[in-house]
Amino acid sequence: QVQLQESGPGLVKPSETLSLTCTVSGGGFVSTFYWSWIRQPAGKGLEWIGRIYPSGNTNYNPSLRSRVTMSIDTSQNQFSLRLSSVTAADTAMYYCARDVSGSATIDERAFDTWGQGTLVTVSS
């Protein structure tokens, strides 16, 4: 059973950089999946931030592209998000999720496994 767990500071100051890590356990960190970050402000909808493939290839949401960097460490079964120059508008629950897309061997099921989420508040 694949499990994802987000970790990182819960409070970030305005203009600083938000850094989060997602650790994958349960044997699911294989080289055929994308790994995504998604966020959700309190009481609002879901916004896809971007994704990374184990090769290091990335796709970012154009709305955030200038501030987003994702990285991956397959030896540690982890992938990470950095969001620079944060403002109060970046306050949200941040989720990591497995993105089952582009596979020729298993059903393409989009975000089939999610972490529990980590709340990040941007405030001085």
Add this chain to the structure above:
Amino acid sequence: DIVMTQSPDSLAVSLGERATINCKSSQSVLYSANSKNYLAWYQQKPGQPPKLLIYWASTRESGVPDRFSGSGSGTDFALTVSSLQAEDVAVYYCLQYYTTPRTFGQGTKVEIK
């Protein structure tokens, strides 16, 4: 970006009755090479991450009760709960994964009447 629009924003249904949520995409999410619609449905309960219910527009995820069904093709889709149970109270989201950026509908809140 593909814009996903759900309707209604909220609905109240009696226990045991049918609930239907609609989702419309601003462009087709049907991939002609395999005839699959890259549309998924998620259920989110308070304090929990979203849970995958349906993918490829109509394929139920393993373990999801068969009262949940998805339909539609191209740009118009629907999620139906055939007999609403108390545990189905949640916010439901559609997602297109035809292309990046992935985009979600705004959500539909389902309550008991």
